[in-house]
Amino acid sequence: MTYDVWLRPQRRSRGEPALSREQIVAAALALLDSEGVEALSMRRLGAKLNAGATSLYWHVANKEQLLALVVDQVFGEIESPDPDDSAGWRAAAMLCGHSIRAVMLRHSWLGPLMSDSGYAYGGPAMMRLSEALLALFEKAGATPEVAEGATQTLCGYVMGVATAESARLRMLTRAGQDEGEWVAKAYVDVEKIAEPYPRIVDLYARHRDEDPRLTRDRSFQYGLDLVLDGVAARLPPPSP
Template identity: 55%
Template sequence: MPADKQPYPSVWTRPQRPRREQPPLSRGQIVSAALELLDAQGIDALSMRKLGTRLNAGATSMYTHVANKDELIELVVDKVYGEVEVPSADDPAGWRAAITRCARSMRATLLRHPWIVSVQGEVGVAYLGPNVMRQNEAILAVFEQGGFTLEAADRALNTVVAYVIGVSTSEAAWLTTLARSGKSEQEWAESLWPTAEKAARDYPRLGKLYAAQRNQNMSATRDAEFDSGLECILDGLAARFAPQEVRHSS
């Protein structure tokens, strides 16, 4: 199908080309190599030429599976989402516990691959990838098991995912900066403290918050803040959408 006839320029909407013989490289090999390159060097390092060199393969072998770099990124993003723990609607601990574990797993996955946050809004129709669809179907089932209607479950899914991606985007940027500096979080915080203290001099509330955070474990604080924010999200979703008897039992 010509590119201009595609309903949307995405690897998920383009029919697969018929192959008369087995290509020297599989799609899985290409995607795995691209993921290794992205994790090691970041999004700016990815190119079809560099990937071909890494795989010792020519362009023809690559383009058998993907039409361009954008399609390749779609495939890699879906592979990353395959690492997220899929929640179970039959979780005996209840829907909140299942969604909490999934959200924590999603955050951890995104932070293992910090380059991904820079392409989240540019990845075509990523929601059509099989791993993303499997994840979303499972999350919808969990919310339905918790008493949400399907429409409410969809809103809840979008709200939780938006929260996780929003927090993870800021964290990934922070951790990337740290990695480039060669400092630990604690070392960075201590070196930044005099500047932050001076900047907050005329802002007493901020100054009080900064002072309280100075000697805390930065990684543990980020974990606690994520969990606290997620609890607020789930409280709001329960109050808005869950039946009262389910709300109290979960």
């Protein structure tokens, strides 16, 4: 019965209670954003809400469920594509891909939390996103099967890459270093470890003097284009 997270109605009384599920989720989100995932404990969250740690358990079954709620809340920040986007399906899908990535980089704890369990069964926000993507591709002429494949491939790619990117970002902020500095410092280590792997050394060298953020942006865009090319090839030819 894992789905009852989303089904269970919220109990309510008259004089509104001091704590509410929305409040708790919002506070958890704020704590995650400002201090990272390892800082989120029920006690700290309670303290932030001027409440006892165990009071939270009235509104939320356990920590895992709370995290699922937070994850879905953040999914709500993603801009769903507009199936009637006048710029065409491709531009809309692209925008959506970038939006997913932006949200995952903005909340760099999202990747790990999704992998931990959030992924497995999606909440309403994730469903809304999936529905919108399916609709987008179908409107572009895809069969339901193609739309499904396109959606899964797009999401798989975007989330895979963004998860890796955010892992890197978390490591940097934890080290309190700028991405540029870090690349410079890491380079000497990488040269040693990667020594038997000339193409990797070369790859590092090629990006050595670039702004790492731009490199990442470009790299993401490259793969996104590649995936969307693949999608386009599976759609009926556009009417002239």
